[in-house]
Amino acid sequence: MTNIRTVAKKAGVSVATVSRAMQKPDVVSEKTRKKVQEAARDVGYKPNMMAQVFRSKKTHSILVLVPDMSNPFFAQVISGIQKAVRPRGYNLVLGNTLGNQQTERDLAQLLITNQTDGIIQLSARYPLDEQDKGGHRLLPIVNCCECVNDDSMPTVQLQNEEAAKAMANYLVGLGHSRIGVITGPPESPLTIGRMAGYKAALEEHRLTFEQQIIVEGDYSLVAGEKGVAAILSCGVAPTAIFCFNDEMAFGAMRELKQQGLRVPADVSVAGFDDLPFSKYMNPALTSVRQPSLDFGAVAVNQLFELIEGRVMRQRHQLLPFELAIRSSTCEASNL
Amino acid sequence: MTNIRTVAKKAGVSVATVSRAMQKPDVVSEKTRKKVQEAARDVGYKPNMMAQVFRSKKTHSILVLVPDMSNPFFAQVISGIQKAVRPRGYNLVLGNTLGNQQTERDLAQLLITNQTDGIIQLSARYPLDEQDKGGHRLLPIVNCCECVNDDSMPTVQLQNEEAAKAMANYLVGLGHSRIGVITGPPESPLTIGRMAGYKAALEEHRLTFEQQIIVEGDYSLVAGEKGVAAILSCGVAPTAIFCFNDEMAFGAMRELKQQGLRVPADVSVAGFDDLPFSKYMNPALTSVRQPSLDFGAVAVNQLFELIEGRVMRQRHQLLPFELAIRSSTCEASNL
DNA sequence: TCAAAAATTGATAGCGCTGTCATTCGAATT
DNA sequence: AATTCGAATGACAGCGCTATCAATTTTTGA
Incomplete structure (x- = not known):
């Protein structure tokens, strides 16, 4: 050697x-x-990098905890993280947790055992046990895309509530007075925030909130199909459906078509995320655009503030959204 | 401490x-x-894992070199790799090369410098310089999804030629005698293999090969749009278009619609990969299904044969395809 | 019961590198 | 020429752990 x-x-x-x-x-x-x-x-x-790492106690790698790699939204965020991390000479270690808390904990131990310099967590919870919380000083862990608003870790998140409200307002503006929703997991802060925005929009326009056209999903394609089926099965169909991510919107459009309803003529459909594919759907999907690549960049910045021990100006960063209006939504038909 | x-x-x-x-x-x-x-x-x-790693010379991590993280096909393959690697107690390090050879080389150096135990390469080339080729013994590097058929590294690949031939045959069987193609980069072995399959099918049915309806793409959504535009701009449109991946097929369908052509009534469209989304397109996309998750599992097996110094039974593994026939293809209209 | 074999434990070197401190060198100043 | 001072280099300990081999204890079998 x-x-x-x-x-x-x-x-x-x-x-x-x-x-x-x-x-x-x-x-x-x-x-x-x-x-x-x-x-x-x-x-x-x-x-021998391993000797260097061992000796200097710097791994030059950061861990990304992602609940589902094959979700294209996360794939984009990770791309953004990767791009921000490379120029600093850092590598990305990928931890696909599949939403499993134990896997998440196991992987997060890499931080405790000096195998990684920092963690970017794409799920909503603090990845370590309480006992490993590092006392007074914050460990280099940053939450990205979800909204954990306690002070366990800094976050980078979308103006979630405002975004959902804006989309709901847009739909109401088109004349839709009954807007179905396919949400994420009910306990998720993301769902809570977006529902709050939705409700705020309804209240603003003095529309009544109907629990029966709100159904729960898990962000998957089939959840969109099932969601639509559930909504349609309980009475008069709403004239618009707002899905809390694009994949569910894809599923929703498919199921609507299957049931003989036209999008948008009979039912308008809106999504959330604005995946690159959404523009290519037929009809092209109206959605809330998230700056997915920026998420990564900002999260990496936050993380390095922690790693390098600088004082953080702002613990909770909010990124702006945009509405991407396309042809899956139109004015409500007046029956 | x-x-x-x-x-x-x-x-x-x-x-x-x-x-x-x-x-x-x-x-x-x-x-x-x-x-x-x-x-x-x-x-x-x-x-202290770093001390362990340093001392024992085992990092328990493997590096995946991926040209584009946000490509959903790769995302799935990576998922498969991840799943196969975790039970062995290994972690995944992700290297997004963006197709850049230098980045690829830099990352692959992690192997030389003991920062990783093995590499799974998702692009077509050997990631290291010749000088680092490790002499007689193969370094633990496995190629996945592409077809490099020299003996620089073991590969896991699809029955590419057969798959393309089967799809072409299927289209011919529907009565299509002029089938446009949007390929990948022309120098890529993947493109070469698939084109060979396409040509074989034509020959079998004594159809003439028309260079003008074969256009080059780069696997992106816009490449599909541009490809269709190019094909349509040079004379009579073919009655079917075969895209060498699904994303280009999505783009193709959009451009066809934009130009006032109906899919499949006027032009049938077929893809390659069978992404989860493809079923949700409107019309649902006919495609060649690749066993994307299996790719990962098989590649990981191959890699561990190398890492653990076992003799490899089969250096080049071929995985089977399936045709996923949906509604973006139909019988050719007889004008 | 006692020697031989097997199982368990201890002592210690040293992996390859970096951090620290001491030393040397060279240029600048008097 | 002598002195000073900063820049450049060298010597060496030791990071935390595992591998190796020697020492010890326990088990086994006659």
């Missing part, structure tokens, strides 16, 4: 100098730096 | 015994194991 000592011998300098020449080139003289670089090249030296 | 020595002292045993009690519980007596476990719990001992 060619190690640092081989290089030192070849270059006729001490191991410390070799180390410095590689890690902090500005503190060694031009001449020795050249000498060392040549020697390293000659003997084909590759520093 | 509570390290192994703290535990040893507390338990009244040697550090070696503590190490053994943690790593190979079966070689220490029940009594001491209990004693050590208690002591470890009492002092809140978390082994």
Whole structure:
């Protein structure tokens, strides 16, 4: 094995100098730096990163905990994280938790055991046990895309409530007075926030809230189908359905079609996320656009504030949304 | 810091015994194991994984090189890899290369520098320089989803040519005699294989090959739109278009609609991959189903053969395809 | 019961590197 | 030429753990 000592011998300098020449080139003289670089090249030296990591206690990697890799929204967020992390010389370790809390905990232990420098958590809960909470000082863990508003960790989140309210307002503005909703898991802060926005919009326009056209989903394609089936099965169909993510909206449109209803002529459908695909649906899906790539960038910034021990100006960052109005929504037909 | 020595002292045993009690519980007596476990719990001992990794030269992580994280097909493959890797106690490190060869090389250096135990490469090229090729013995690098048929690394790939041929045959069987194609990058083995299958089907039915209705794409949504535009711009439109992935098919369907052509009444469209979304398109997309999750599992198996130095029975694994026939294709209209 | 074999434990080196501190060198100043 | 001072380098400990081998204890079998 060619190690640092081989290089030192070849270059006729001490191991410390070799180390410095590689890690902090500005503190060694031009001449020795050249000498060392040549020697390293000659003997084909590759520093053993594991030794470096062990010694310097910096892994240069961060862990992303993601409940579901194959969800395209998360895939985009991860892309954003990746892009923000690479220029800093960090690597991404991916932890697919499948929503399982134990897996999440196991993976988060990587932080405690020095295997990673920080964590970006894409689910709603603090990934570690209470006992590992690191006392007064915040551990380098950042929540992204969900809204955990206690102070266990900094967050980066969308203006969720406002976004849902804006979409609901838009639908109401089209003349829809009965708007069905397919939500996320009811205990999720995301669902709670978006429902609050929805209700606020109804109240503003003095529309009555109907529990029976609100159904629960799990963000999957089939949840959209089942959701529509449930809504249709209990009486007069609403003229619009607001799905709390795009995949459920895809499912919803499919089921509506299956049941002989036209989108948007009979029922308007709106989604949330604005996946790249949504524009390509037929009809193209109206949705709430989330700045998915920015999420990653901002979360990484937050995380490095923690890792480098700087004071955080703002613990909870809110990112703006946009409405992407397309052809899956139209004016309510006046029957 | 509570390290192994703290535990040893507390338990009244040697550090070696503590190490053994943690790593190979079966070689220490029940009594001491209990004693050590208690002591470890009492002092809140978390082994420093970095020291372990450094010392034992096993990182228990594997690197996945992926050209584009937000491609849902890759996302699925990665999911499959993840699932196969977790039970072995390994973690996944994700390298988003964006198709950039330098990034790929940099990341692949993690193998050389002992930062990872193996690599699964989702692009078509060998990720390291020739000089790092490890001489006679194969380095633990496996290619997945692409077809590199030299012996630089084992591969897991689809029966590509057969799949494309089957789809082309199916379209011909519906009465389509002029079938446009939107391919991948022309130099890619994937494209070459699929084109070979397409041509074979034509020849079998004595149909003429028309270069002008074959256009190049890059697997993106917009490539599908542009591809259709290009095909339509040069004369009589074909009655079917075969896209070498589903995303391009989505783009193609959109552009066809935009140009006033109906799918499938005027033009049938077929894709490749069978993404979960494809079934939800309107019309639902006919496609070649790839066993995306199996890819991951098989690739991981191959990789561990290499890591554990076993002899490989089969260097190049072929996985089977299926045709998913849906409503974006139908019999050719007889004009 | 006692020697031999097996199971368990302890002592210690050292993985490859970086941090620390001491030393040396070279240029600048008097 | 002598002194000073900062820059550059060297020497070396030791990070926390595991591998190795030696020492000890327990078990086994005659």
